[in-house]
Amino acid sequence: MDSPRDTEHEQLMEAISDVADLKQLDTDRLPMLAEEIRRFLIEAVSKTGGHIGPNLGVVELTIAIHRVFDSPDDPVIFDTGHQSYVHKILTGRADMFDGLRTRGGLTGYPNQNESPHDFVENSHASTSLSYAEGLAKAACLKQSGNHVVAVIGDGALTGGMAWEALNNIAAREDLPLIIVVNDNGRSYAPTVGGLAKRLTGLRLDPSYEPTLDKLKNHIESIPVVGKTAYSALHAAKTGLKDALSPQGMFSDLGLKYVGPIDGHDLGELTEALEKAKNFGGPVLVHALTEKGHGWAPARADEAEQMHAPSAAFDPITGESLKGKKTRWTNIFSESLIEQAEQDERIVALTAAMPGPTGVAALAERMPDRVFDVGIAEQHATTSAAGLALAGMHPVVAVYATFMNRAFDQVLLDVAMHRLPVTFVLDRAGITGPDGPSHYGMWDLSLFRMVPGLKMAAPRDAATLRTEFAEAVAEENGPTMLRFPTGGVPENNLDALDQRHGLDVLHQGQKPTVLLFSIGAMAPVALRAAELLEERGLGAVVVDPRWVDSVGEDAVKYAAEFDLVASIEDGVREGGYGDTLSAAMRDYGVTVPFQDFAVPKRWIGHGTRAEILEEIGLTPEAVSESIAAKHRTVDPGK
Known part of the structure; x- marks a missing residue:
């Protein structure tokens, strides 16, 4: 299926209000359900934007998981969570997709407030295995007989936290934990690193049937004295399989490995998951999938395979329907x-996001000066x-x-030195x-406390x-720039x-x-x-540009006024205004x-404008509050 179709098709989705209905569906109708879900996803997400590529790749995988396991009794944890749209459909939320990622509507990640099938709002990568390990240990203690399923992509598997979890999972032979590696060779961009090379080798030769050319060097390295030609050949094939496959790596940790499995073959997936479920200990199931599977625009997008269009798009061509602006x-x-x-x-580092963070263009010109370290922000910082x-002067570009x-690496590995x-x-x-997991509202409070770190907040292009040039010219310590999503001011x-x-x-x-x-709050200010001024109050608006500290001159200047206020889009506690x-x-x-900032609470999803209005960071709210405060300072006004 390369694009949505107008022909009549069976409305199998309408019969599924929960996973129990999925289990009642005849096996031979599951491929039709998968096709219907893909058409639904493309049509629905094209109206709102969202993570279309990752979800098209896990349709069969999610169906198989919910056929084999009994959610929510068997918790299913998705890492990073953006691949949970199919899970939401199968757990009764298809009719909510018209409000996907809109204020008060369906969230783009698992959400405990939406469904008992959603255990965690885990939209930061590499966390699922730790959640799952804890849940599985609890299942053992309670002797519940339940299983825990963690779905983690090969990109998220590059994160250090995932390997910390694997180290602990492998130490417990009794954990009822199934790790499903959704291997599509990508996070935002193609997955990088040693693990990626092992997985890529396996994807390129999934049959493990080596040609004579591949075997030649390996055969020559095997002592054949006392062996038959057959045993030598068998040893050579085994050696090549171990060289290509991650099986040895995971098996050496003590994990049962099943795979590789065709992640778009429902029969093969179901059989593998059933085996894993009945094993009686931690099992890793390796599923090979294609990001954007079944949709031509995603396959044609070599950079990100339509990972997450931020706005509405044409469901046939994938072209954005939103006018382009110059972005920060x-x-x-x-x-x-x-x-x-x-x-x-100057060199650049990023954590699996060269395109979204803006370093991809430099990589095209100077590939040897850009390092994508995978989903590993801690490593990126200390490598820098x-x-x-x-x-060198490294530039670390991260959301x-x-x-x-x-934070610890910035504080002790960079700033202290x-x-x-x-x-x-x-x-x-x-x-x-x-x-809320993606709001960058904590950075001002967190990093302004780092000794010696100079921090800038540009107001326009x-x-x-200018501030970036000043930052990379600094030789006596670290610097940091922050800017929002979206378009820069036109002027x-x-x-x-x-x-x-x-x-x-x-x-x-x-x-x-x-x-x-x-x-970026300058237009509001x-x-x-x-x-x-329309209220009869004169004001001076100033921008400190570098916001890591407050100078004595600025404070003395403030003493000349009847009222002082600050406005920022970071958390109030520890922000510039607080300081x-x-x-x-x-x-x-x-x-x-008066301190206008983001309140210290979890704020639901919506557009930036909607949320700023809700929390009082609009010109109208700020001016009204200042005017009211000014009247208490000077009752005659």
């Missing part, structure tokens, strides 16, 4: 190339430290939410449809270019003046309010200042202060 990521990508051309010491120790995972590493955090602040927000180490973006008449604007308020107290500045 594009500006960074151009700046990275520009700086790398000028300085041969090693590069810096050797005289802000994923950088949380490497005062190494010149630049971290570029894409998708900072409230990012929208992916939900021009300041991103650069040029400074009117520089005052007390601050960019002055707006100068009102007879100002009594000083408003600190952090990074500027519009809020205009609304304040500014503390600095004002330290210097004895008693001017009333």
